[in-house]
Amino acid sequence: MNWILLSVVSAMLLGVYDAAKKWSVRSNAVPIVLLCCVSIGALLYLPLMIWSAMDADSIPWNSFVVRPLSWERHGLVLSKSLLVGASWTCAFTALKHLPLSIAAPIRATSPFWTILIAITFFDERPTPIQWLGIAIVLLGFWRFTLVGRREGIRFTRNRWVNLMVLATILGALSSIYDKWLLQDAGFDPVTMQAWFTVYLVPVMVPLAVWWYRFDSPRSVVMAQPPEIRSPPVEVANQTAGQVTGQMVDRSIDIQRFHWRWSIAVVSPLLIMADWFYFVALADPDAMVSVVSVLRRCSVVIALAFGAKALSESNFRAKLTCVGLILLGVVLLTWHG
Template identity: 35%
Template sequence: MYLGLLAALFLGLHNLAKKHAVQDNEVLPVLLGTLISGFLLFLPFFIGSKYSPEYFKEIGFHITTVPWKTHGYIFIKSIIMAASWILAYKALKHLPLTIVTPIRSAGPFFTFIGAMIIYQEQPKFLQWIGFFVIIFSVILYSRVGKKEGIIFTKNKWIFAIIGATFLGASSGLYDKFLIQNVSLNPQTLQFWFCWYTIIILMFILSIMWFPIAQKRKAFKFRWTIIAVGILLQTADYFYFKALQDPDALIMLLSAIKRSQLIIAVVVGGILFKEKNKRKKLVPLTGILIGVFLILYS
């Protein structure tokens, strides 16, 4: 649970940096930049694991050699997350952070259903209540969104963020398989995941971005692009470390990570001067109550 809360802290900071990185900017190269910075974060561990494996095993950052079949499993995760991130980044560029983040908070509901069906995880009574409080609070956010001219049923970016949320939840369920069944350690999974996702994005950019001079000129490099990659990989490291515990329930970890909302909505609302901050605090409180009930249970 504490590792999950640490992941939530870094995810909240990551969301703030991401909003700054994509504002009035080209989305795909920003995403590529964040992945490259994340990859470079783990590259010294990869090199060190080749030349001084015993030392890196001792400090807990050894990147293991994995068979080709396992590379295939990691590549599938890269495809899922590349699609999720492209949809999410595009939506974030066109929607307020205080609308995007709560919709993303519905991710635990998808994870909740998947965890019950795939892993036979059994929620307690308070966990049931907590999840439905979270979903009800997200519906309340949609009503606030209408006051900002965002009609949820007619806005394509809303559908994009919902699709990104579903894919992200699917990846979360897949993470448990990779960590517990395939027995990948966090740094090995993160290093190869970044590598394969960079390859996928380079292919997409070679078609949709590199050949178009106007889009290349529109891209602005910002320091937050590097920060996004480092903060995300740090959050994922704590999350995967939590998943290594055989008793860890993916449905609980997924919900605990939603406590990132307190940073994204409150601090983000102030930094980016978004509207209806006080009204958004009501459903935000509901989401936090849902997370508390899950923790308390």
């Protein structure tokens, strides 16, 4: 399958993944959502890893065999997990507080940072038509900042926007690292993805422990003086300002965890999207700058979900921005 087509399939899956993420983190405890998501992903890969370790020859498709790694190569994958873990923590937290139709386009600016890094370190040189396509895509992203102002979101002053930008830069670095692991270090896609997914679990555990000790309803109760403490279950049923008729410290942020079935599909969607992405990057002809731009066109699905399911505003203005993005993608794909 052509690496451009693989990138487009990855983008479609990534769009549904973004929608599932937003639904999962709405008014929810982000650290536990993250831990649940990565744990489900690890559980999905464990049977394949065990099968590969016990009898790799019996796996019908060689590309699905999870290879054993040296300690040095485990360290390389762990580094990727740390980088992605930091990016996801920033992205999920920002997504909780921003409209999906604003957050997704910010996240989609990753190609801009990826291009800068790819040109600097990989000596990639997109053709003039590809540069035009990339410029049009970035123009569409810039127009989203203007739409954001109508919704009271000033991109230069909003801390959640800044957090999403940080997540995007970390994601761009991860894209560059992915290409190095796949093409230079010689990892095959499934092996890298399986071990990276498993390592994400211990990476996310410290943040979940922090939530349990300091931000959960239980921790809020324990932080109060003995005379106004109430059972944790009662805290969970109250707003952050009141517990069973008695006031608690409003400076303490209560983050209750709610299980939603969307949490269960986040990791499977990402695993499928990443598999197509990794296979595309493993192609020697693939250009990481182009793959990243195509992958970020998942914003189209995010926009539609935000408008229809979440009733987010300025749909037509955002649709114009998406039209620019699609025009840029057409130029990139047509050249490919």
